[in-house]
Amino acid sequence: MISTDKAQNALRSLNHVLVLARKMAHDRVAHKEIADVLDVAEYLPRLLAEEDDRTSAFRQCLGDLAARWPDFGSALQYFDDPNVRWPW
Numbered sequence: 031m032i033s034t035d036k037a038q039n040a041l042r043s044l045n046h047v048l049v050l051a052r053k054m055a056h057d058r059v060a061h062k063e064i065a066d067v068l069d070v071a072e073y074l075p076r077l078l079a080e081e082d083d084r085t086s087a088f089r090q091c092l093g094d095l096a097a098r099w100p101d102f103g104s105a106l107q108y109f110d111d112p113n114v115r116w117p118w
Contacts, residue, residue, distance in 0.1 A: 043109040
């Protein structure tokens with residue numbers, strides 16, 4: 031699970047990761063890189079669904095994406111934003 035105060039942030043971040051993955055495909059980024067991003071995107075909902083608090087693991091996944099591909103820093107910013115009002 032993700033802490034209740036970060037649930038909307040997590041959904042907004044997940045949506046943004048998927049949007050950026052689609053952009054990578056349109057930009058003809060190497061398939062391996064897109065697959066690596068989608069591996070993370072596939073894992074994020076599992077963290078949302080777990081019974082234990084996985085908020086820090088969710089954030090770490092976003093941080094790992096941002097470290098490898100700076101464009102994903104915006105997904106991390108959405109997660110950290112205390113004023114996110116809607117997930118998309």
